[in-house]
Amino acid sequence: MIQLWQLIKQESLIKKFGKEMRKAIFKNPVNGEEEEYLLFGQxxxxxxxxxxxxxxxxxxxxxxxxxxxxxxxxxxxxxxxxxxxxxxxxxxxxxxxxxxxxxxxxxxxxxxxxxxxxxxxxxxxxxxxxxxxxxxxxxxxxxxxxxxxxxxxxxxxxxxxxxxxxxxxxxxxxxxxxxxx
Known part of the structure; x- marks a missing residue:
């Protein structure tokens, strides 16, 4: 059954012009491994x-x-x-x-x-x-x-x-x- 991934931590890499880039680490519920993602937003x-x-x-x-x-x-x-x-x-x-x-x-x-x-x-x-x-x-x-x-x-x-x-x-x-x- 599909499950939510646990957000372990995230940090802001850059914040400028009303936008932000973050590095986020999530725990994969299937294999238990921590995986890194690059997220962006405004x-x-x-x-x-x-x-x-x-x-x-x-x-x-x-x-x-x-x-x-x-x-x-x-x-x-x-x-x-x-x-x-x-x-x-x-x-x-x-x-x-x-x-x-x-x-x-x-x-x-x-x-x-x-x-x-x-x-x-x-x-x-x-x-x-x-x-x-x-x-x-x-x-x-x-x-x-x-x-x-x-x-x-x-x-x-x-x-x-x-x-x-x-x-x-x-x-x-x-x-x-x-x-x-």
Whole structure:
């Protein structure tokens, strides 16, 4: 029968730019041996599928250093969830990145692991329906984001085979039962 592995110890190797790398030692319950793993993480984040009243998806294009590409994705952002709920983060990030606001925010839970083998970080997907543009986006100093409206049916097609950001794909498909298409 499958069992949890016992965490023997872990130590932080580096902590910088809101990210952390740790060395962790776990005891394998099958053979009793201690095995070393490299884990990484950051603060949890919220990702939002924002849909306007006329079924347009508010998307963003943003350069991502890890893959060295401009990625077409959904608005998202991290927060300290001890001071701000995942929904509050979703609302704040949607407004900051795009200038859009929604009265109806639906949690598409449960949260998902960024990379369950190597990370403790989770993301919380939300659907924001009937979004309205209320002001220009107000980006953080280091953020370079371009907002783009995409018809909902086209966005779903893109999520099937074109979108490369996993949290955007997950949020899209978890929202399908709520969408008017």
């Amino acid at each position: 603060r949890d984040w919220s990702v939002i599928l924002p849909v306007t009243e006329d079924n347009m998806v508010v998307t963003v294009l943003q350069f991502k250093q890890g893959c060295n590409k401009i990625i077409h994705e959904l608005p998202a952002g991290t927060a300290d969830f001890t001071t701000e709920s995942p929904e509050e983060t979703a609302r704040r990030e949607l407004l900051e990145e795009t200038g859009y606001q929604s009265e109806k925010m639906i949690f598409l839970g449960p949260p998902l692991w960024m990379a369950s083998r190597n990370s403790w970080t989770r993301f919380f997907p939300f659907l924001a329906s009937d979004c309205k543009k209320i002001k220009p986006g107000k980006l953080d100093e280091m953020e370079l984001i371009e907002s783009k409206l995409v018809p909902l049916k086209r966005w779903i097609e893109m999520a099937r085979m074109e979108i490369e950001e996993p949290s955007a794909v997950v949020a899209t498909f978890r929202a399908l039962s709520y969408l008017k298409i």
